[in-house]
Amino acid sequence: MKILATLAIPVLAFVAAGPAAAQRAADLAPLDVKTVVGEIGPGWVKKTAGQEGVTYVCETDECGGRGVVGIGQAGATPDYVKLVVADPAKALKSYQYATDESMRPSGCSFKTYEVRRLSDRRVEYDSKGECKGGSAAAMSTIFDADRMGMMSVQVLTGAEANALKLRDESLRKLVAALDAAAPAEAAPAKAQ
Secondary structure (H helix, E strand, C coil): CHHHHHCCCCCCCCCCCCHHHHHHHHCCCCCCHHHHHCCCCCCCEEEEECCCEEEEEECCHHHCCCEEEEEEEEECCHHHHHHHHHCHHHHHHHHHHHHHHHHHHHCEEEEEEEEEEEECCEEEEEEEEEECCCCEEEEEEEEECCCCEEEEEEEEECCHHHHHHHHHHHHHHHHHHHHHHCCCCCCCCCCC
């Protein structure tokens, strides 16, 4: 299926975290993304799943249009995560550039980017756009200072409303799991 080949979660300089950040992240149990997200709706079939993430594919109109959903997590450099959490507006430009470059081969591009601070230690970037052929694209990436990493939900499907609904429902599950696993001194997520 061609749309599966277009899925590309942005790669942002994934390198091992430094000792202090690594120790703090090592104290947290890893999130099993495929278990946290579970099933995403009728017609969506889990195609691939691994330690880092999961991919769902819809090949029928039962899902409101054929599409693909990719949900993944990765460690980012401690300096980058600190920059995003400290000043998300300043870091948005580099994030936007990396996302645009990673999406270019797929024929998809994001038209809007929004920043949301979920807590003093967690930031979310939301974006939406379109793909060649009229498909809708929606993505959210959460940067979490407690894990020194990021989690992304990316949806490519026929209608923007469906893409946003799938993205937001999957994201709510991830945020709830992050809140449940957060260290005692970290405040739970609060949308602004």
